[in-house]
Amino acid sequence: MDAAAYLLLRQLQQSSISSDFGKICQSLLGLTLRENGFNHVVNRLVEGVDIDASGDLGQFAIEVKTTENREVLIGEKDVKGWKERSRDHYAPVLAALRISLLSEWTLCDATDLPKGTHRIQRLRLHEVVPLTKIVTSGFDAIVQKQVPTLLSLTQRSPLDYLKTLLRKAGVDPQE
Numbered sequence: 001m002d003a004a005a006y007l008l009l010r011q012l013q014q015s016s017i018s019s020d021f022g023k024i025c026q027s028l029l030g031l032t033l034r035e036n037g038f039n040h041v042v043n044r045l046v047e048g049v050d051i052d053a054s055g056d057l058g059q060f061a062i063e064v065k066t067t068e069n070r071e072v073l074i075g076e077k078d079v080k081g082w083k084e085r086s087r088d089h090y091a092p093v094l095a096a097l098r099i100s101l102l103s104e105w106t107l108c109d110a111t112d113l114p115k116g117t118h119r120i121q122r123l124r125l126h127e128v129v130p131l132t133k134i135v136t137s138g139f140d141a142i143v144q145k146q147v148p149t150l151l152s153l154t155q156r157s158p159l160d161y162l163k164t165l166l167r168k169a170g171v172d173p174q175e
Helices: 003-013 018-035 076-086 120-126 129-152 158-169
Strands: 038-044 051-055 058-067 071-074 091-098 105-109 116-119 171-174
Touching: 003 018, 003 129, 018 038, 018 051, 018 058, 018 129, 018 158, 018 171, 058 071, 058 076, 071 091, 071 120, 076 091, 091 120, 105 120, 105 129, 116 120, 129 158, 158 171
Parallel strands: 038 171, 058 091
Antiparallel strands: 038 051, 051 058, 071 116, 091 105
C-alpha cells in the first residue's frame, strides 16, 4: 500500500465513522474488483459471504477481514458461508488487509481453511496470485479517490454513499 492510501485509511479509521471501517474497506474492495475486470460483483453488508465476484479469472466468494494485527479470525459463519457459495461453484477466498504502511491485501484460497486465528503471513502460502495482483494494483487508487469524500460527508452516511457509488459502477449492494 502506498503512503497516501495508508494515511487516508488511518484517517478513516480514526474518524467518527470508524465503526463502519471494515464495511467501508469491503465496499472499496468490491468497487476495485468491478473496476478491474470482474463483470458481476455482489457486495453484502449483512448475512453471507461478503463479496461474490465473477469474471475471466473465475467465480470467487470472498470473506473480507481488516486488522491492525498480524492475524485474522475466521469464524464458523465464515466457513459456513463459503460452503454455501461453493454449491454455486464459487471458490472460497479470504481477503485480509493489515492496516500498515508496508502491507498489501492478501487473497488466499480458503477451501480448507478452518475456523480460528490465522497469521496473515502464513495465509500468503495459499495466495490466489492473479486475484491479489488485481486488487493490489487497483485498491490504492480507489482509496485515494473515495476516502476524502467519505471523510467530508455531513448529510449522508458513508455506507449510503458507497451503496449509491457501487450501484452506479454495476455492483449489486445487498443489505
